[in-house]
Amino acid sequence: MTTTTSPASTTVTRIDYAVTLDQRSKVLILIGVLLGLFLSALDQTIVSTALPRIVADLKGIELIGWVSTGYLLASTSMVPIYGKLSDIYGRKYVLLFGIAVFLLGSLLCGLAGDMTQLVFYRGLQGFGAAALTSTAFAIPADLFAPAERARYMGLFGAVFGLSSVVGPFIGGLLTDNLSWHWVFFVNLPLGVVALGFIIAKLPRLHSGLKPAIDYAGAATLLLTVIPFLLALTLDKNDFSWTSPFIISLFAVSAIGLIFFLLIERRAESPILPLHLFRNRTFTLTTIIGFTVGATLFAAIFFLSLYLVNVLGVSATAAGTTLIPLTLSLVVGAMVSSQIVQRTGRYKWVIVGGMAIIVAALWWLTTLTPDTSVWMVRLRMIALGLGLGPSMPILNLAMQNAVPRTDMGAATASRQFFQQLGQVVGSAVFGALLTGVLTTTLTANLAPIQAQLPPEMAARFDSSTLRNGMGAGEGASGETVDPAVRIEQAIADQFASRRDLLTRALRDADPAAIEALRADPQLPDQQKAMLDMIGNLPAAARAQALDRVLAQLDRAEQKARAEGRAIGEQISAALKDAFTKSVTTIYWYAIWLAVIGLALALFIPELPLKQNYGEDLPPLME
Template identity: 40%
Template sequence: MEHLEHKKKVMIMIAIMSAMLFAALNQTIVGTALPRIISEIGGMDYYSWVFTIFMLTSSVTAILVGKLSDMYGRKPFILLGIGVFMVGSFLNGLSGSIFQLILFRGIQGFGAGMIMSTAFTAVGDLFPPRERGKWQGLMSSVFGLASVFGPTLGGWIVDNANWHWVFWVFLPVGFIAFGMIYKMFPSQTAKTGQKVDYLGSIMLTLTIIPLLLAFTWGGNDYDWLSVQILSLLGGAVIALILFIVTEKNASNPVLPLGLFKNRIFTLSNMIGFILGAGMFGAIMYMPFFIQGVMGTSATKSGIVMMPMTLSMVLASAIGGQIITKTGRYKFLALIGLFVMSSGMVLLSFMDTDTTNARALINIIIVGTGLGLSFPVFTLAVQNAVAHQFLGVATAATQLFRQIGGTIGVAIMGTVMNQSMANKMSEQMGAVKESPVLSNPDAAKGLEKLQDPQLIMNADKLNEIEKTLPPELSGVFDTIVTGVREALSYALTNVFLIGAIILFVGFLLTFFIKEIPLRMSNKEETEAKKAVNE
């Protein structure tokens, strides 16, 4: 599609970005609204699963569709992805329990994997590497735009209307995106004579699923050295070995192992894994801090988060323009990761006395670093591989980034839960000895306050306070303050771990070899040498 006239390319990109906007809006609106949703339908212990299942299904789908789109073209998969995502969104709004929400989020993940994989690959079809920088930046800006409107609207909906509309409000955008893609996106000739690597796909799936389950359940539902966790990890290792054997013998492997001989491909995906862990950690747990620790409403929480995404949009757009003009990208990745890790360190110093202004400055720093670094590694990979591997290589970058996000959120969730449990046990000791708790009804009412879900719901807090006798008002305030302090302590550990992870990514970036950005998709000499064809 590189030969198409510029106007046609721009129209296609508008169609692609509209599809991405639909998927991204549905993702970002959940983050701010979820604490309130969880407080109504329950399931705090499964909070991270709402994100984990989405990342799991989208990760597996992205890599499989990446290879299939190389074989059959991008258009059918992006259309199917939009359709599946719309079904998942509609069903999410009907959820009556946390388990239904998790299931339907999984369906959404299948659709999102198809959309994101084909969307970023299509940029590589339309433009040579030297021109991709600005378009990658604009596509990243779509995520930023969604992050500006999504959280704010999500917070407003749960504060002023039925939370089910969080999942339904953007369905019209999905219909528009589907129509635009169907009409504007050109069909590509399918490559005949190539077999689908079903066995490799199964082995890859059986590697990813138990691995993520182990990191999700470990430390929460089961001890890290329990039979369940060790069995899952062992199963993942066995499946990985079988996957490698399968791919070596496959005529058309779902993930060509030769790509990993390319140092740029391997390092970029390692850093993408790290970036995903840090990025999703900040996006997921920052609303918890703003609402749970600072006591900000869901609506205002979205407003506080807005500068992070605006700074990401601006940094991403500027970074993309710099890459297109200079042909250089490595220095932007270094600056971005350093700035982002510094911002996470600042987040780790926040506490119950933190003001909205201080939180705002810290998350602007995180957003700026994220915007500078986010598009770089996909561009580096696309520039380093031959065009015939464009789909699977691009999908691989998303696979590693999303797996990093899933595992990162799971580990951070374990750290948060354990840290909070320890702190709560320490702080509640004195309260339990209070003589006023000899009243069973009063004791039962105050016990409910130790549920962190209630901290995110001011209305329920007020209801509990009204049911207590006047002599318990002081104990009530003590417990609420204690829960906020425990949550603050736990999230401080989460942000500090995120900062350390991102700094490791910063150090690894020094080892990436920067090769010139090609001026045409036909200039693949460097890429073919790198992949050892």
């Protein structure tokens, strides 16, 4: 038992669970928490492989983006609120509520009858998932003192890594062998197991304080975050950055932020305690988390575009190419946690991780259209080794530096800003990709399109090709390789002309003769032959047909070779544009990572507390 005094409360008595709970109970609690976190992390990856089947079944492809956006809006905006509520009411109650809501959302998603219902239920899922992520990272701080906690922090990185590997695989397996509904139903048995662990073993884990709930702060936080995220995530083809609607959303968000800050300064127990930003470690780790979140999204999402559109691998193969990143991230997290546990030093582990991220991002800027898949995997391994130490150890450093009474709010706030970094990164880097890709592709295609007939050139304009070639066939079954498409178009043209010539010369078909006379590409010699066709005997027409078809075969071979060469030029232009666009994003991501690295150098190296009775570090004035 420990006694503390807080500005939001009188002197209170609080249970020190790190001392009172035995090791076996702590491990069982941790298993339940990790299962809950795995549920939330898995749901962000398992749905992606089922989306094509969901759209085919429920229709409403115009809402496909909202299947992810609805989840993202609810989960990101609620993370800080759940964090503060867990400080007031205890982690157990908030976690149980979050899992129950998440499982209800999962059940309803599986039963959804149309896309509108699915989007709404995905938002309900995100509303529950926010409680899982915000409390899961705070519970280890209740169970283990910082000096002991380091050895367990790597498990949380491993959970996210495992979910990103097995999620797409399980999603595809369930969709192909059962139905897409089971992508959501599979959460139910896992959730029941997690609930059992938590109900049976998890104590209340509360701060001991009984402050008033900051309803006004929660409302203005939502007023700040939801319009901001909407403005970032809405399709910019429908709502441009300068459209009145997007500008209005940013304006509402700015007004909400002003009111939020004013309210939080006066609140008895604020959702986001502003005094935490006077703590140098909290401020620095929060900003670094934002940069890491944006960098991680850029590295993973945009690399898939390179793999599919430049190296020509399938979407499934692109997913497996990212497995080395996940595995190295897990290894980096586990090894760095053990190093911190043995040495008690964490600052230089964070600095080392950020330095590796910078180096890995620079290596990614050297990608070319000729880079092999194995060399891409090596770059992913390097990036994972940097991300692995950065994420869990940043959390440990922050938790070691903040008052225990603010542990839930502080942990959730750091998680909130990291997720916010992912959203901002997706919007900013996505806009950058579109701009660079369109400009580069237009410049690359201009001299090539000049070699094609107008009707063929229109099929290869930048607005069409920037959606990518993909691999194999497009959604409609049409091949997407420019060389194949041009060859096929040429073959179709010559087959049509061969059919007309056969009908005209062999059968003296008037319709075929008139169609050939109207063809501007037909040689004058053959048009003259058509004028005499009625005066020629059948044998002479047959001989003429053989000669013309032989000439046509030679012309087709030449045209197809020229078309294949032009198609290869278009493919090369497209690959070059995608490579330049993706590597440009990595150049900008490097600067984000460099900022994170520079800030990491200023993180105070505070001794890891052996228990919660030790004096807290001084606040930064």
